[in-house]
Amino acid sequence: MKDVIIATKNRGKAKDFETLLAPYGIRVLTLHDVAEDLDVEETGDTFHENARLKAETVAERLGKIVIADDSGLAVDALGGRPGVYSARFSGEGATDEKNIEKLLGELKDVGDEDRTARFICVLAVAGPGLQTRYYEGTCEGRIMRTPAGENGFGYDPVFYVPNEERTMAQLTPEEKAAVSHRGEAIRRLEEDAGELFGAAD
Numbered sequence: 001m002k003d004v005i006i007a008t009k010n011r012g013k014a015k016d017f018e019t020l021l022a023p024y025g026i027r028v029l030t031l032h033d034v035a036e037d038l039d040v041e042e043t044g045d046t047f048h049e050n051a052r053l054k055a056e057t058v059a060e061r062l063g064k065i066v067i068a069d070d071s072g073l074a075v076d077a078l079g080g081r082p083g084v085y086s087a088r089f090s091g092e093g094a095t096d097e098k099n100i101e102k103l104l105g106e107l108k109d110v111g112d113e114d115r116t117a118r119f120i121c122v123l124a125v126a127g128p129g130l131q132t133r134y135y136e137g138t139c140e141g142r143i144m145r146t147p148a149g150e151n152g153f154g155y156d157p158v159f160y161v162p163n164e165e166r167t168m169a170q171l172t173p174e175e176k177a178a179v180s181h182r183g184e185a186i187r188r189l190e191e192d193a194g195e196l197f198g199a200a201d
């Protein structure tokens, strides 16, 4: 079993990675396992910049290859907001529930046709002697008027996936992995995985 370090403290995100990487016999370690004290400030204004900050800071600290994920929700009716501010959308002490409440409030007068949105995920891979690399994925959908579903995390209960005719939170972890922004980004990273992480054993 091979270990891969994901520079995140988000347990929902970590679960997504576990589902995505389990087929390769990879065990996911997070900051909770390898550097609980480390808090990387996300001071960038792009997903790439924040993914880079998280990956390079943790890679430097550990002297190992790590993957960081910076991701968020871009809503067309809000001009692409909350974007890189998705995790902090409802301000100080933000939670997934408060963020969803704020989002639904801002969209309450927006008609069904105009509720289009996408999830965006940028993975950065950094490590000793490695030029940081990036892998991106997106997932198109629409914002619901009320939450539905218990799976996933973040905005999943209000993100309707048209092809699946359900919200992201109504998909199983494997179904989400097949259609999500994070899944797409990981499949792009897969092409370099042998070189970056060595052959899976």
Ligand SMILES: O=c1nc[nH]c2c1ncn2[C@H]1C[C@H](O)[C@@H](COP(=O)(O)OP(=O)(O)OP(=O)(O)O)O1
Residues within 6 Å of the ligand: 007, 008, 009, 010, 013, 042, 069, 070, 071, 072, 073, 086, 087, 088, 099, 119, 152, 153, 154, 155, 156, 168, 180, 182
């Ligand atoms: O698949 C997803 N399903 C639902 N919501 C999602 C997803 N992917 C990102 N999101 C939302 C959650 C959070 O509001 C923001 C990520 O913010 P982001 O800074 O990348 O992650 P985070 O602060 O939760 O954890 P960390 O920085 O430790 O990896 O976008």
Ligand SMILES: [Mg+2]
Residues within 6 Å of the ligand: 042, 087
């Ligand atoms: Mg974050």
